[in-house]
Amino acid sequence: MVRMLIGAMRCPVCGEEFVRQARAAERAGGLTCENGHAFDRARQGYVNLLAGKDPGTGDTAEMIAHRAAFLGAGYYEPVADLLPAAPGGVVVEVGAGTGYYLSRVLDRSPRAEGLALDLSVYAARRAARVHEHAMAAVADCWGKLPLADGSVDLVLDVFAPRNVPEFRRVLRPGGRLAVVTPLPEHLAEIREPLGMLAVDPTKAERMASVTDKDFEVVGSEDLVLSLDLDHAAVADLVGMGPSAYHTEAVGLAELPERVSVTLAVRCALYAPLPR
Structure with missing residues (x-):
């Protein structure tokens, strides 16, 4: 059940609340707002909340399959461990993909409910089944999120x-x-041998520059470790992200049978500044 989450969500057409599930039962689990805008639940369990101009399709089915395989193998579990638990309330993952990280946070947050948002229908299909206290919706994460002001923990x-x-x-x-x-x-x-996209060395600074008016940093932790990957795992790692469109496939065969690959990320925690 995600009653608390439904109360936090808003119609992407008019911004009104969604009616309670009991009143919308005839829509087989879909969502209907107070003004009658209806969004059916797909057979795979997700709700499509795109409204207006279609912003694109997001990750392909192949990319999501690679992501499910790689994350399912546990290689990025240390990344999930960096994320904080929620004391309760609503947890939202944007660009959620398969909902892997959301599910790990919900496992540690028994009183919370989660929403996985992603532009890709293929991602939403996976995320809809990721956790009993979560739901998934197709939405444009660059647009207005289908959530009420001050509704997310x-x-x-x-x-x-x-x-x-x-x-x-x-x-x-x-x-x-x-x-x-x-x-x-x-x-x-593997970036140079496989022709992958480079990491912008100023990414952290750019992130700080766009958050300083709305947020303050209240915590930060770096994670650097080595992953021992075979060719199948490398193919999944490359295929699940934006480098899937740029990678030189011939380079994979030239790599050693097992490759030591650096996982290096920063998890920054922000608190909203008062207005």
């Missing part, structure tokens, strides 16, 4: 779009924003 952003003004709008006073970004040495051993 924790926003998770792990290698995802950082819509800082919207994060500030939906977070309640005392809420938190957790952002995971790659450090310059992240995946360094």
Whole structure:
């Protein structure tokens, strides 16, 4: 049950509340707002909340399959361990993909409910089944999030779009924003051989520059460790992200059978500034 979460969500067309599930039971678990705008629940369990101009399709089915395989193998579990638990309330992961990180946080937050937001239908299909206290919705994370002002206790952003003004709008006073970004040495051993996209060395500074008007940093932790990967795992790692469109496939065969790859990320925790 996600009754608390439904109360926090808002219609992307008019901004009104969604009616309680009991009143919308005839829509087979979909959502209907007070003005009658209806959003059916797909057979796979997610709700499509895109409204207006279609912003695109997001990650492909192949990219999501790679992500599910790589994250399911536990390689990024130390990244999930960096994320804070929530005392209760609503947890939202933007650009959630399969909902892996959201599910790990909910496991440590028994009184919380979670919402996985992603532009990709293929991602939402996976995320809809990720946790019994979560639901998934297709939404444009660069646009207005389908949530009420001050309704969210924790926003998770792990290698995802950082819509800082919207994060500030939906977070309640005392809420938190957790952002995971790659450090310059992240995946360094395979970036050049496979033609992957480089990590912007100024990413952390740029993040600070766009958050300083809305947030203050209340915690930060760096994680650097080595992953022992075979070719299948490397293929999943590359295929699950934006480098999937740029990677030179021939380079994978030239790598050693097992590759030591650096995982290097920063998890920064932000508190919204008073207005």
